[in-house]
Amino acid sequence: MQIGFNFTLGETTPMVQQLAREGAIDYVELLIDNFLHVPVAEMAAAFDVPVGFHIMFSRFIEVDDATLDTFAAQLKPFIDTLQPLYVSDHIAYFTHQGRALFHLGEIDYQADFERVRERILKWQALLGCQMHVENYPSIVDGSDDAPMFFERLMADTGCGTLFDLSNAVCAWRNGGPSLHAWREVMKQARHFHVSSYNTAFADDRVTVDSHDGLMAADTLAGLRAYRDLMDKPGATLTYERDENIHYDSVLEDLLKLREIYAEVPTCASLP
């Protein structure tokens, strides 16, 4: 398993470069749409390790074709030059009736399937590459349909799932599907995310995706339990931290991931 770190802000550049230099990470995941006006050559020279692309605001499900065409034209040179390990995006509502949602909305996995399928095909064609789409940290009901949705989407469009294990843990803690229900998705996925969660301000019985601290015990247990399904040639696991980005704390979690994915000696490798 290749372990990576998400890079979202210019000010964290030295820290991410240090993590790469010291071997704590194997690649850097760029929140690429934050950097579309940085010269491609500067991005290519920034890190001595491979990169993955995570897209936040393409809003590919809901924007019109012309907007998506323009966005693709901006992104394509970065894909062609940096040759990322993967390109990923989000399955969510970003607006409702023309109003921006400041906390993204979860799609209806049954009612919205055809629309998402059509837009994934369009988005992949524009970028000329496979798209890996991330699962949502569900709070209310309906997420029992999510694992089958992603299985169907992969089968129908050739896209991948960027399986965020801690998002799935959030959903499970909020009454959603167990990690076991995601087995087929994990088996097919090659790219993964993991991070911390927290409790909601209004009620600590609700779990929310937070990216603000150390990974929880049940998240780590999930990684161990499904290691066999996740760890495969070419697989990546990105550790996300958007708040409290401190080197020692990030490194502590990265070392836990290294431990989980440490090579297990096989008979053939023993003296």
Place this chain on the structure above:
Amino acid sequence: MRFPSLTALPDRMIRDRELLDQLIDPTARQRLPRDSRAFVRVDMSLRNYWHTLFDVCPDLLDMADPAGEQIFDGFMAWAAEQHLSMGWHFYLWVGRWLAQSPFQHQLTDALQEQLMAAAAARWAVLDRSPQVGVVLGRAASTGWVVGWKPNSLLAGRRVERIEVDSGLPSPEADLGLFYTNSFELDTFPGWQVLPK
């Protein structure tokens, strides 16, 4: 520990999509049972709007009640009536609402420029068009606020205030804006009205 016993709604299942109308409506907090995941979901969404406004412009909290509810609830209700998109420019609409609200006498030039800077910064971070800069002007001032997208890995977004003394017109309305495709501010295409 898992909390499946905390239902989305006490009487039935509810999907996120059914809550979309309420995610931006402060009165929804009164309609939903407090002991439900639906309430928490709506509360989380509203808190994002609240923090986006008051964390960036904390001086607004000195104008009314300490929790900012008089401003937040008043503006959000007005925003719904006006069908505002709550895009990057929503700070500017907060200024417009304040200017015709009971708080109008507390709306100083400095606060107006804070709201303009907040809007320019949000544009620089969230806009995904090929344009690289946004320029905001005010009828009552020769100072422009300019937001630039990051054009270097280390630089990040930039917001600057510049004084213009070259005979260029002020916006006809209280506020105006234009976009630029170059990191040099070398053309003046004319003021556009504030998008909704």
